Amino acid sequence: MTRSSSVRSGSYREFWPRYLGEHRRAATRALHYTGTCLGLFLLAGAVARGDWRLAVAALVCGYAFAWIGHAFVERNRPATFTHPWWSFISDFRMLFTWLAGGPPASRGEPARRKDRE
Numbered sequence: 001m002t003r004s005s006s007v008r009s010g011s012y013r014e015f016w017p018r019y020l021g022e023h024r025r026a027a028t029r030a031l032h033y034t035g036t037c038l039g040l041f042l043l044a045g046a047v048a049r050g051d052w053r054l055a056v057a058a059l060v061c062g063y064a065f066a067w068i069g070h071a072f073v074e075r076n077r078p079a080t081f082t083h084p085w086w087s088f089i090s091d092f093r094m095l096f097t098w099l100a101g102g103p104p105a106s107r108g109e110p111a112r113r114k115d116r117e
Contacts, residue, residue, distance in 0.1 A: 008082050015083055019090045022076050028069035029094065035065025036095050066091065 009015035023029050039062030046054035063080070070078045079087040 009086075012086055012089075015079070015086050016090065016093075019079055019087070020094070022070070022074060022079060023094065025069075025073050028073045029098070031065045031069035031073065032091055033095050033098060035062045036091050038062070038065070062091070 007018070009018060023032065039058040042054050042058035042061055046052065046058065066080075067078055070076055079090070
């Protein structure tokens with residue numbers, strides 16, 4: 001497992017490209033999207049039902065999917081350990097960029113050149 005996330009970034013602007021670089025594989029991003037969406041669903045259920053256990057399950061679910069992706073797909077250390085808040089924000093930023101159909105480079109993939117398609 002690589003330790004690329006053990007390097008601390010001085011600013012979020014520095015952190016974001018590094019974060020994307022640690023989510024290069026589509027399977028890793030898919031696991032993040034799944035965990036984040038399920039976490040939001042569980043959080044909504046916690047509010048609707050007034051059940052704090054669902055809020056705890058939301059956090060566990062969100063992080064479990066992401067960490068599985070880092071451990072078994074990317075084989076790197078999650079940014080959560082060095083920048084917990086920026087990592088949390090970036091999970092949502094990456095999801096919303098994907099949902100909005102953002103350009104491939106913003107999702108951590110190399111941009112496709114037209115002459116190679």
